[in-house]
Amino acid sequence: MSRKKKTGLAVSYIILILISIVWLFPFFCLIMQSFRSYATEYGGMVNYLMPKNFSLDNYKFLFDTEQTKYLHWYGNTLIIACVVSVLQTLIVICVSYALSRMRFAGRTALMRIWLVLGMFPGFLTMICLYFLLKQMGLTQANAVPGLILISIASSGMGYYVCKGYFDTIPKSLDEAARIDGATRAQILVQMIVPLSKPIIIYTALVAFLAPWCDYVFASYVAFGNSDGYNVAVAMQRWVWTNDYQGYFTRFCAGGILVAIPVTVLFMFLQKYYVEGITGGAVKG
Amino acid sequence: MKDKKKGAVGRFFAWLGADLKEIGKTFSEGDWKTRVSYLIFGFGQIMRGQLVKGITMLLLEAAGLYFIIGFGSQYLGKFLTLGTKTRGFNPNGTVSYGDNSFFILLWGLLSIIVVIALIYLWRLNIKQNREAEKRLAEGKALHTNKQDLASLLDENFDKTLLALPVLGIFVFTVLPIIFMILVAFTNYDYDHQPPAKLFTWTGLQNFANIFSFGGNGFGSTFFSVLGWTLVWAFFATFLNYILGIAVALLINQKGIKFKKLWRTILVITIAVPQFVSLLYIGKMFAADGLVNAYLMKWGWIDKAIPFWTNKHYARILIILINLWIGIPYMMLIATGLLMNIPEDLYESARIDGANKFQMFRKITMPYMLFVTGPFLLTQFTGNLNNFNVIYLLTQGKPQSVNLTGKAGYTDLLITWLYKMTVDDSNYKMAAVIGIMVFVVTAVVSLVVYNILPSVKDEEGFQ
Numbered sequence: 001m002s003r004k005k006k007t008g009l010a011v012s013y014i015i016l017i018l019i020s021i022v023w024l025f026p027f028f029c030l031i032m033q034s035f036r037s038y039a040t041e042y043g044g045m046v047n048y049l050m051p052k053n054f055s056l057d058n059y060k061f062l063f064d065t066e067q068t069k070y071l072h073w074y075g076n077t078l079i080i081a082c083v084v085s086v087l088q089t090l091i092v093i094c095v096s097y098a099l100s101r102m103r104f105a106g107r108t109a110l111m112r113i114w115l116v117l118g119m120f121p122g123f124l125t126m127i128c129l130y131f132l133l134k135q136m137g138l139t140q141a142n143a144v145p146g147l148i149l150i151s152i153a154s155s156g157m158g159y160y161v162c163k164g165y166f167d168t169i170p171k172s173l174d175e176a177a178r179i180d181g182a183t184r185a186q187i188l189v190q191m192i193v194p195l196s197k198p199i200i201i202y203t204a205l206v207a208f209l210a211p212w213c214d215y216v217f218a219s220y221v222a223f224g225n226s227d228g229y230n231v232a233v234a235m236q237r238w239v240w241t242n243d244y245q246g247y248f249t250r251f252c253a254g255g256i257l258v259a260i261p262v263t264v265l266f267m268f269l270q271k272y273y274v275e276g277i278t279g280g281a282v283k284g
Numbered sequence: 285m286k287d288k289k290k291g292a293v294g295r296f297f298a299w300l301g302a303d304l305k306e307i308g309k310t311f312s313e314g315d316w317k318t319r320v321s322y323l324i325f326g327f328g329q330i331m332r333g334q335l336v337k338g339i340t341m342l343l344l345e346a347a348g349l350y351f352i353i354g355f356g357s358q359y360l361g362k363f364l365t366l367g368t369k370t371r372g373f374n375p376n377g378t379v380s381y382g383d384n385s386f387f388i389l390l391w392g393l394l395s396i397i398v399v400i401a402l403i404y405l406w407r408l409n410i411k412q413n414r415e416a417e418k419r420l421a422e423g424k425a426l427h428t429n430k431q432d433l434a435s436l437l438d439e440n441f442d443k444t445l446l447a448l449p450v451l452g453i454f455v456f457t458v459l460p461i462i463f464m465i466l467v468a469f470t471n472y473d474y475d476h477q478p479p480a481k482l483f484t485w486t487g488l489q490n491f492a493n494i495f496s497f498g499g500n501g502f503g504s505t506f507f508s509v510l511g512w513t514l515v516w517a518f519f520a521t522f523l524n525y526i527l528g529i530a531v532a533l534l535i536n537q538k539g540i541k542f543k544k545l546w547r548t549i550l551v552i553t554i555a556v557p558q559f560v561s562l563l564y565i566g567k568m569f570a571a572d573g574l575v576n577a578y579l580m581k582w583g584w585i586d587k588a589i590p591f592w593t594n595k596h597y598a599r600i601l602i603i604l605i606n607l608w609i610g611i612p613y614m615m616l617i618a619t620g621l622l623m624n625i626p627e628d629l630y631e632s633a634r635i636d637g638a639n640k641f642q643m644f645r646k647i648t649m650p651y652m653l654f655v656t657g658p659f660l661l662t663q664f665t666g667n668l669n670n671f672n673v674i675y676l677l678t679q680g681k682p683q684s685v686n687l688t689g690k691a692g693y694t695d696l697l698i699t700w701l702y703k704m705t706v707d708d709s710n711y712k713m714a715a716v717i718g719i720m721v722f723v724v725t726a727v728v729s730l731v732v733y734n735i736l737p738s739v740k741d742e743e744g745f746q
Contacts (some may be wrong), residue, residue: 009539016534020549023608027552029574030564048577091452094445102442110450117457119725121669123702124718125460127711131386132456153456156449182614183434184441212557216671216702236676239563248567255560266555267548277613278620282660 034058034252058253068214069226070234070254076144077211077230077258083148085208088155092203093196095159097188100166101174114157121210133221143228144220155207161280165199166192202276205269212262231258307407310414318413325405327587328413332420336429341409348402356395363392366470366484389470390463391422397459400722477709490716502713505687510724512599513696516674517667519603519659520610527607528614529652533644535615536622549621550612558609562676566592567606573612593682595693602694606673617659618652625651635736657736664732669698679703689713 029049037055052154062070098104099111129150133139138146169192215232222228229237235254238247265284266273311319311631321328326341342724352360362368367383374380416426428433436444468490476483497503535546553561568574576588591597625648633643653660674680680695680703687693690708691700704714 009537012534012537012540016540016546019531020546023549023553023612023628026561026568026608027556029568030560035450044489049574091449095449098442098445104442104517107442110446114453116726117453117461119665119729120461121698121701121718122720123698123705124464124715124721125457126702126705128390128460130457131390132460150456153452156446156453157457183438185437185444209557213559215559215676220653220706232557236304237561239567243486244519248541252564255557259556259560261546262557263552263555267551270548270551273554274616278617280615280720282621 022074030252031256033249034256036249038249058250059135059257060251062254069229070231072227073229073231074257076228077232080144080147080151080214080230081208081211084151084211085204087148087152088158088207089200089204089213091152092159093153093188093193093200095156096162096166097192099159100163101171101187101192102184118157123216126217130216130220130223139221139228140223140225141227143218143223143225146221147214147218147230149218150221151211151214158272160202161276162196162199165196165222169195198272198275199279201269201272205266205273206276209262209266212258239263303407306414306652307410310410314413314417318410321409321413322406325409328416329409332416333425334416334426334432335411336432341405341412344405345402348398348405351398351404352395356391356398359388360395362382362388363396367482370482371480379614384478385470385472385476385483389466390459393463393466394459435722446736464715464718467711468719470712472715473713474709486712490712493713494716494720500517500688502688504688505691506717506720508687509691509695509697509700510720512693513668513698513724516599516603516696517664517670520606520667520673521664521692523603524607524610524614525595525660527539528611529618529648531611532615532618532622532646536619547615548633550615553609553612554616558672559676562605562673563607565608566677569601592678595682595684598678598682598694602674602677605677606670609673617656621652621655622648624655658733661729661732661736666726668696668725669721671698671702675698675702675727697724 032049032051035054035056036051036058037053038057059065065071099107130139133146133150136146136149138149173191174187177191182190211230213232214230215236217230218230219233219236222230222233226234231254235251235258238251238254313324317328317331324342325345326338329335329338329341331338364382366385366388367381369380371382372380409443419426469485469487470483470488471486472483475481494502494506531550534540535543540546570576571588571590571593575591576585580588581583589597591601629647630643633647638646674694678692678694680692680699682694683690683692689700689710690703695703698721701714701717701721704710704717
């Protein structure tokens with residue numbers, strides 16, 4: 001029995017090590033290729049892994065504001081991510097509280113309509129949104145506020161996880177507070193919000209991560225004006241259209257500079273993320 | 285079924301009749317303040333001292349009327365034709381700006397909605413007057429302005445909380461969606477682009493096109509793309525689900541050390557933005573990418589494997605790479621849930637002589653399916669619309685002359701829709717595809733929702 005168990009464990013370890021290799025290998029390659037020298041080796045597509053001589057050429061290029069707007073794009077994305085994270089979290093809290101705690105005419109109708117709206121694919125309305133933003137002057141070079149507006153405008157529909165969490169906070173707490181003379185607003189700010197720290201962090205984290213991957217709207221709203229790009233749009237152009245000019249290794253370096261802070265933040269808040277997605281999965 | 289429908293329609297008319305009667309009654313029984321309010325919103329409220337309510341009503345009426353008369357009416361009048369005057373030149377050589385079908389449709393639609401909102405506001409205004417009169421007749425005091433304002437933070441707090449989100453969703457989701465649904469009934473495409481050209485209503489022609497086979501019809505392409513979309517969503521959802529749970533079980537085993545380390549390694553793929561990891565992996569498998577280069581260097585193959593240019597390779601590879609993205613996510617969820625399975629279930633199974641696989645099949649899977657049923661559904665509908673994985677890896681390629689509308693063999697409906705909007709400016713067909721995606725999502729959701737055990741039997745697994 002114990003020998004059987006031991007072989008079982010050994011097999012498990014072997015599988016785990018294999019899994020780890022598969023999962024880490026692309027990142028390892030990404031890092032290696034970002035260190036290739038641009039001057040001595042062609043910077044385009046790569047057919048070997050280890051750089052012939054390690055150099056920081058690609059990173060130096062990214063920080064050279066005369067040659068590239070990388071820092072500007074990075075800043076754009078950072079601004080979008082921060083603002084969206086804060087505002088979206090506020091909106092989600094408001095909507096979740098109203099739907100979880102208050103009973104008003106049209107509440108179920110509202111939830112049903114939002115559910116149905118969510119079944120329409122997001123990109124369907126792209127052209128219409130573009131023209132709406134254009135009317136407000138928020139496209140091309142002004143794409144950053146435009147993207148922020150679009151992201152937060154419809155964020156009320158993403159209330160499920162947060163409302164699910166609010167539902168688990170006993171209503172008797174509310175009632176006790178109301179007997180003591182607290183208003184609804186006071187209950188939300190002074191009681192529900194402090195009790196819901198994990199889910200609020202989760203909401204903010206997810207909202208912060210999304211803009212780093214936003215390619216579709218970002219490229220459509222910027223409409224070819226490089227001042228309005230975010231990193232995702234710019235890096236994607238490096239890979240697809242500037243690949244032949246040797247931008248591939250620069251993409252690797254740029255990608256790593258994006259990935260490191262985002263990953264560190266994520267690892268730091270991982271506990272809350274797990275709590276959020278697990279709760280969301282059970283609630284559905 | 286028919287009776288039920290009739291009942292609903294009948295109920296609606298009964299309600300409408302009663303409501304109209306109520307409006308008439310309010311007018312005939314009301315005092316002059318109430319009667320004036322029928323034209324000037326909020327008049328009665330203001331005269332009775334409810335300044336906050338009254339002025340809000342008045343301002344909303346003014347804004348609504350100003351919008352319709354000053355802005356909307358010019359578009360509303362042309363709504364049925366979507367414009368008749370093309371841009372051209374006057375006899376004296378200056379440019380004459382014609383109608384812009386796009387704005388006629390968009391602002392016309394908005395005007396219609398504003399009219400409906402005004403009618404609702406009018407009804408609300410009448411109701412408020414009626415209630416105020418009733419209260420006064422009963423000798424009760426009306427709410428003061430201060431009370432009205434304070435209630436916005438208390439019993440009417442929901443209105444404060446929801447006002448902005450609902451407005452935002454209306455302007456940036458509801459209005460655009462209705463607009464695009466209307467576009468599906470027009471000929472808005474590359475050849476009919478405002479401001480230079482007009483587009484107009486064409487009825488069901490685009491829907492006929494999507495079900496027409498042969499020639500330039502979209503039929504065969506549509507069903508080919510739809511088929512792959514469903515196959516993809518199925519594999520992407522269930523393979524990730526089962527393997528994710530398996531990996532979670534593997535790490536959860538008693539005796540495995542460094543549990544946190546294994547999990548962290550997997551979780552990195554969630555943290556790293558997909559445009560970095562997926563764009564990179566896409567290039568790894570390119571004809572001149574790392575994988576092919578090494579396989580050739582080691583002499584395992586003579587020619588580059590056409591990972592992205594062969595239809596079958598591309599499809600299989602996408603599903604495999606999606607495992608790399610999806611397993612960690614499912615692993616995280618499963619890890620938490622697996623701990624909730626009562627240990628004594630396994631204990632008694634072990635006593636009965638069940639092996640590990642049997643326990644997985646008889647205890648773990650039923651429990652997980654029960655708990656995560658709704659989640660699986662959202663995963664499935666999410667995968668139907670999984671734009672990032674497909675687009676960053678292949679952009680829907682390989683393309684084929686057998687497919688119309690520039691579709692490729694790995695295109696999902698959603699990426700096809702995107703390409704039609706961005707590359708082809710074929711807005712009318714994009715709108716039709718969008719509606720089809722909605723129909724597929726809604727049907728799948730309805731069907732699955734009705735067979736889910738956790739919905740049917742809430743007390744089930746306890």
